[in-house]
Amino acid sequence: MNPIEHCNAIVTGASSGIGQAIALGLAGPSVRLSLVGRGAERLQNVATAAQQKGANVRCHRADLAADAELDGLAAGLAAEGPVHVLVHAAGALSWGPLQEASTIDLDRQYRINVRAPFVLTQRLLPQLRSCRGQVLFVNSTAGLAAGANVGPYAATKHALKALADSLREEVNPDGVRVLSLFLGRTASPMQADVHAREGRPYRPELLMQPDDVAWVALQALAAPRSVEITEIRMRPMVKSY
Numbered sequence: 001m002n003p004i005e006h007c008n009a010i011v012t013g014a015s016s017g018i019g020q021a022i023a024l025g026l027a028g029p030s031v032r033l034s035l036v037g038r039g040a041e042r043l044q045n046v047a048t049a050a051q052q053k054g055a056n057v058r059c060h061r062a063d064l065a066a067d068a069e070l071d072g073l074a075a076g077l078a079a080e081g082p083v084h085v086l087v088h089a090a091g092a093l094s095w096g097p098l099q100e101a102s103t104i105d106l107d108r109q110y111r112i113n114v115r116a117p118f119v120l121t122q123r124l125l126p127q128l129r130s131c132r133g134q135v136l137f138v139n140s141t142a143g144l145a146a147g148a149n150v151g152p153y154a155a156t157k158h159a160l161k162a163l164a165d166s167l168r169e170e171v172n173p174d175g176v177r178v179l180s181l182f183l184g185r186t187a188s189p190m191q192a193d194v195h196a197r198e199g200r201p202y203r204p205e206l207l208m209q210p211d212d213v214a215w216v217a218l219q220a221l222a223a224p225r226s227v228e229i230t231e232i233r234m235r236p237m238v239k240s241y
């Protein structure tokens with residue numbers, strides 16, 4: 001049986017970009033989707049689209065950078081029962097030279113990009129183990145090698161890689177698979193913002209498309225059970241930067 005055609009899935013960052021595309025890619029008649037984000041209206045729009053594909057959808061509004069909201073979210077998701085697929089797609093990026101970067105921004109990126117996936121994964125491990133589930137960490141090529149102007153972001157994504165790698169060794173014996181996606185530039189509001197800060201025109205058609213990234217991610221999640229795909233690295237076919 002295709003492991004993602006009949007599943008309970010949680011997607012953070014489901015209100016936009018790559019998370020939204022993965023959530024809608026997962027949506028189907030035998031899927032229960034829990035969507036996480038802050039923007040109520042955007043989340044509801046994604047929920048409606050997922051429901052139109054037959055999914056049973058629950059929306060969870062939470063600021064992953066806020067302790068109380070993160071704790072409440074983790075408790076709420078844990079109470080929903082078994083988790084077959086946990087997708088960490090929420091992320092934040094502050095662009096700029098290290099000399100100008102603030103510790104406030106560093107801490108915010110750490111909270112959203114590292115601490116939140118850590119807390120949610122930890123709290124949902126019993127639910128993941130109970131159904132030999134899968135955890136997908138949406139990482140970045142900056143999580144493998146850091147270029148200029150993304151030091152704090154790249155540091156959090158390197159940390160996210162370490163969390164995923166360590167977790168994989170711990171949960172594989174229980175049948176839980178762990179996948180990191182290392183993505184190059186993908187057309188999304190985050191990337192539009194990066195282009196604006198770089199002072200270059202934003203041409204999304206030259207970048208990877210969220211639906212295409214989601215397609216690859218879903219192929220990996222649907223892989224036969226004798227296989228574990230641990231890492232996928234993707235970059236745009238057109239080299240525009």
Ligand SMILES: NC(=O)c1ccc[n+]([C@@H]2O[C@H](COP(=O)([O-])OP(=O)(O)OC[C@H]3O[C@@H](n4cnc5c(N)ncnc54)[C@H](OP(=O)(O)O)[C@@H]3O)[C@@H](O)[C@H]2O)c1
Pocket residue numbers: 012013014015016017018019036037038039040042062063064065088089090091092093112138139140141182183184185186187188189190191
């Ligand atoms: N786009 C790229 O080129 C690229 C490349 C490599 C990796 N990535 C990674 O891909 C992931 C998705 O990014 P994207 O490009 O799809 O960006 P995006 O369109 O800006 O989406 C970011 C998502 O993260 C959520 N989020 C941000 N801060 C949050 C917070 N404090 N609490 C809860 N949710 C929060 C947003 O939801 P709300 O605003 O509703 O809260 C939104 O759904 C990120 O982890 C990013 O690092 C992106």
